[in-house]
Amino acid sequence: MESAFQKNILCIGAGYVGGPTMAMIAYKCPQYRVNVVDINPIRIQEWNSSELPIFEPGLDEIVAEVRGKNLFFTTDIDKGIHDADIIFVSVNTPTKTFGVGAGMAADLQYWEKTARQILRCSESSKIIVEKSTLPVKTALAMERILKSDNSHIHFEVLSNPEFLAEGTAIQDLENPDRVLIGCSQTESGFKAMEQIVEIYANWIPKERILTSNIWSSELSKLVANAFLAQRISSINAISELCEKTEADVKEVARAIGMDTRIGNKFLNASVGFGGSCFQKDILNLVYLCRSYGLNIVADYWESVVSINNHQKERFVLNMLKAMFNTLAGKKICLFGFAFKADTGDTRETPARYVAQKLLEENAELVISDPQALQNAQKDMHGVTGKIHYIKDPYAAAQGCHAIAIITEWDLYRHLDYKKIFSSMNKPAFIFDGRNIVDHNILFDIGFNVYPIGKPALTHF
């Protein structure tokens, strides 16, 4: 049967990247049919319901607009592959937990399974687009698998890494700084690349659609995340020095950020970065460097992760020290469990580390978050200790000895801290792991205030 659509696009992997990116393509390109498939039937069921599996501002509206018209979520991967002209592969590529490269290298098992399935189910030539973040040279492995049965079908493998940030995914997809498409420097490579450019050109100005060779494209994604994480670790490293010297990290960040060569973004000191990507991608980069014998380069990038671990550790140690070196039996409220604001995602969240360490000190925990409590409960499953999950921040803080702000949810900036203070155990402590509240006002209310990267304000 002739399709009414100009192109049939498939995305394998209906996660944080696959779902929103395909929703945006479907929304901007009504002339294409976009199918999103996943091996996880619950995820697909959720994408087809009114409770989407992920929270992103603006996502519900876009999905509601196009789902069932030109955006479809199904578990029928074989048929999806068979019918597709272009296949985006957006499966997860976590850090390997076993064998050679465990704890460092990317685990490519999901990726490879997808390649084999594409080969098995294809009866016509297709463009395969790497959307997942992958080690440089992965396209070569993909190509080898796809060419392994010597059939007449041609698969052209391209790289089109995703640069969206969770929490602002819809904004980032609608108005990206750039889109990057890498291809083999061959006639068929360029031809395929033009087809992918054509998709994005439906709503993105041509000058923001970059093209490159495929290896530069693969590597650029790892490097972008490494640079972003490096900036966070740089300011976090300075925050520790500020605490020792009575400098104020916010003032330092402002002063250096006004230098246009440095820029003022991504200079907020915090309890540390989290999320499914930064650590994984840096470790992947480090592993790659080591595999080429570039040990000094590898050490340099690995230190970004070490500083991040150090920052999380010292946040908890500061809490312990401030609260008279004992947390046993004390009730501590975590404001936020998501790894950043405006997402329910808790993968690699610093909150998980902080919670674990506080429980090891026999503290009682109250975890509060406007979007991530379900994930928090899953993450903390099986961890011993007393944990309560309370969405309302006022109820959560009631009777607590301390609050630790872990996620920079806007909500926490505007609470009635007088009311909160009066409901807490005294002396009441607040550890601002994001520097988002007014420390002087909180101090005047009566809190002992511990910001990141500036001297504590205490009543003792």
Ligand SMILES: NC(=O)c1ccc[n+]([C@@H]2O[C@H](COP(=O)([O-])OP(=O)(O)OC[C@H]3O[C@@H](n4cnc5c(N)ncnc54)[C@H](O)[C@@H]3O)[C@@H](O)[C@H]2O)c1
């Ligand atoms: N999350 C982000 O902010 C972000 C941003 C840019 C790039 N990335 C990269 O994009 C990729 C996907 O990340 P994510 O956060 O969307 O992951 P995710 O875990 O949310 O989603 C991946 C999905 O792929 C599915 N899947 C795995 N194997 C499959 C298979 N063989 N067939 C069909 N489905 C399969 C899983 O069930 C899952 O639903 C990763 O490589 C990640 O590094 C993520």
